[in-house]
Amino acid sequence: MAGMMMLERSVGTACLPGMSAAASPAATTGNTLMVPRCTIRVEKCAGGAKLHCVCDDELACATLQNLCKSLCDGLCSVNCLMNGICVCQCNFAMCHCTCECTPDGVCITCCSGDEACCQMVQACCECLAQCLAAGCNCCVCFSGTPVCCGCC
Structure with a gap:
């Protein structure tokens, strides 16, 4: 369990509209949600950005994947x-x-062939890098469901 992070459902849902316990495949207990803990790194790439989520724990890595x-x-x-x-x-x-x-985790690549969209993706990448550098805890989601949380 060292590789897992507890989120309070009331805190998580403030940023995750439409998320409910029934919609989440992750283990839930009371008013909390268990998601893998990882180290998150973002970088620009040709056409967009990459998010690297790295887990130290084998169970957390398998859960994330x-x-x-x-x-x-x-x-x-x-x-x-x-x-x-x-x-x-x-x-x-x-x-x-x-x-x-x-x-040791996953690499999420977000790209667009449209130049304006690519610029937006890369601006998001810069924003996320600043948030991580400032010590924010970031939660990566697919369709509003958290898949991992962590910092840099």
Whole structure:
């Protein structure tokens, strides 16, 4: 369980509209939601951005990879929280996101062939990098369902 993070449902739902316990495949207990803990790194790439989610724990890594495999066809978003309050939410609705398993987690690539959309994706990447550098806890979601949480 060292590789898992507890989120209070009331805090998480403030940034995750439409999320409910019934919609979440992750383990739930009372007013909390268990998601894999990871280290998140973002980088610009040709046509968009990449999110690298890396887990230290084997169980957390397997959980993250399974969640991503089952949910990756939905809208990808990242919610950044500082002191439990949502300070930023980036939705990658303007591009196509794919998820690739890595030996220690996943790499989510969000790209667009449209130049204006690519610029928006890369601006989101810069914003997320600033939030992570400032110490925000970020939660990566597919279709509003968290798949992992962590910081840089």
